[in-house]
Amino acid sequence: MMTLGKRIRQLRKERNMTLVDLAGDKITKGMLSLIENDKSKPSMETLSHIAKKLDVSIGYLTREGDEEWTRQMLAESDFSHYFSFPFRHIEDNILPYLDRVSQSSKGMDLYNIIRIYYRYKGEHDIADEYTDKIAKFYRSIGIEHLVVRNRLNDAISLMYSQDYREAYNRLVECEAEVTEFKTYDPHLELEYVYLKAIFSVLVDMGECVLLANRVIELSYDMENFKYFFSANMILGYYYGLEGEMEKHGEYEERLKRYLQFNRQEKYELELVDEGHPITVFYVLTEDTKQRAGLYEAYIRKVEGHHEDGTIHSSNMAFYHPLFLLEMAYFKKDYGTVVENYKEGMYIRSAAQHPIDRIIMATRSCVYPLSLYYLGEKTRAREAFSNIEATIEDIKRSVFTKEFNMIRDIIFE
Incomplete structure (x- = not known):
């Protein structure tokens, strides 16, 4: 020892x-x-x-506590993985040995993972106990701005249980503290405003628009562009769905300028059409031939990056089948779509914010639409209803406009 x-x-x-x-x-x-x-x-x-x-x-x-063991537990599994959460690792290797968690910043990182685990399980009382443990630690060593950051992370943890309104309410409760301590942690305000924008989607869309624009302003002021891409995507998507194409174009042009000097793997995966980076309608398009061509070129590009090792295998494993399916749909090869669609393939097990969930649900509608165009109307309606059930908690949103248009087609 x-x-x-x-x-x-x-x-x-x-x-x-x-x-x-x-x-x-x-x-x-x-x-x-x-x-x-x-x-x-x-x-x-x-x-x-x-x-x-x-x-x-x-x-x-x-x-x-045991610092070496704590570091080992954090290193043994990818807790930031987009597509899975290491439940088994936590249950077998961490929860039985909680007395070994070191009382250090690394230990608090592990407590945060445990908090997320209990959010997933819906055991919120236990999750809240870990929020209190983390706060008590940082308060005991006099680092109050990390007590506030812990409250932001607590709100993020509620995304894993899809309790968006509760997350929003908790952010509102700590606004005064963010204002007080942002001097000690300059990026605290940026993260707070972005999170509140995301969670306000289901509370007040007007507030979401104001907050997302504030994220863009703060990004320039702080020269921190962590949330710049996302904020512009949200606003451009929103104005496109609202039919305000001039405003949609403003955010799209800003994003195109940004992407000229900022290339990341996640952007390679998200952007099918770099000339128009903000998609408004993911499935319903008048020119299916043109869209199929875009998808074909996109898939070739992504496959090339994967062979070069510049795209993570787990990202490729999740997204590649989706784009192949959608390309088949745009080529009107509905039989291939029906044959290769698997229930839940568009659902990531890791946390997603509400707009992402709506977009993925909308994209997955290539399956019920393919059934519909093949004359399988009963199966199409059943498939659509199954997809709709996955976004029951968030379906009353401006972002479900295309989803609702697809419903109108299938349930004509």
């Missing part, structure tokens, strides 16, 4: 701090050297100072 002194030295070096940096004006460099070499025991006041400087709790410094 690592001694107190060795643990302090390891943490200091991990943070690229010198003895002088860690000592500050509270203790001498010589005293700190004695502590690190286990030749002197620090007082509680000194220990508190060291813990705060190292961004850990006193409990962690005094060997509460």
Whole structure:
């Protein structure tokens, strides 16, 4: 087991701090050297100072929990995976050994994963307990802006259980704290505004528009474009569905300029038509031949990137069958669509925000439409109803316009 002194030295070096940096004006460099070499025991006041400087709790410094094990648990599974969540890893390797979770920032990362696990399970009381644990830790070491960030992460965790309105309400509750602590964490406001925009889709679309525009403003002001693509996509999509094509075009042009100097894997997967990056109607198009050509070129491009190793295999495994299916639909090869469609293939098991879920449900309607055009109207209606059930909680939205138009066709 690592001694107190060795643990302090390891943490200091991990943070690229010198003895002088860690000592500050509270203790001498010589005293700190004695502590690190286990030749002197620090007082509680000194220990508190060291813990705060190292961004850990006193409990962690005094060997509460197991840092190496905690890091290993975080490294052994991809918790940021878009298409799956490691339930088995958590149930077999983490939950039985909670006493080993280190009381450090890494331990709080693991607590956040456990919180998400319980959101998935619908066990919100337990999930909220982990929100409190994380808040208590950061408060104990005096880092209040991370207490606020924990509240944002708590709202994000509710996306995994699709409790969007509750997430919105929790964001509203912490707005004053975000305003107070954004000085200490400049990007706190940007993340807050973006999250509130996403969750306000089902509460107040007018507010969503204002907030998404604010995200774009803050992106320029802070030179942080993490949410720039998404905010422009949402607004361009919204105005396109509303028939305000001039405004739709403004956001599309801004996005095209942005994409000229910012290429990422996720954009390669999302953009079928780089000339018109913001799609308004995903399935209902007057020129199916032109759309089929776009899909054919897109699939060749993505397959090439995959062979080069520039697109993650899990992304390819999920999206490739979808685009092949949609290309077959636009080529009016309805038999191929019916043969290759699998229920749930458009549903990602990891969290999606409501607009993404609506888009994927709309795209999956190539299946009931293919049945309809093959004369299988009863099966088409049943298939559509099954898809509609997956977005029952969010179907009353401006973003379901195309979905509702497809319903009108199938249930004529």
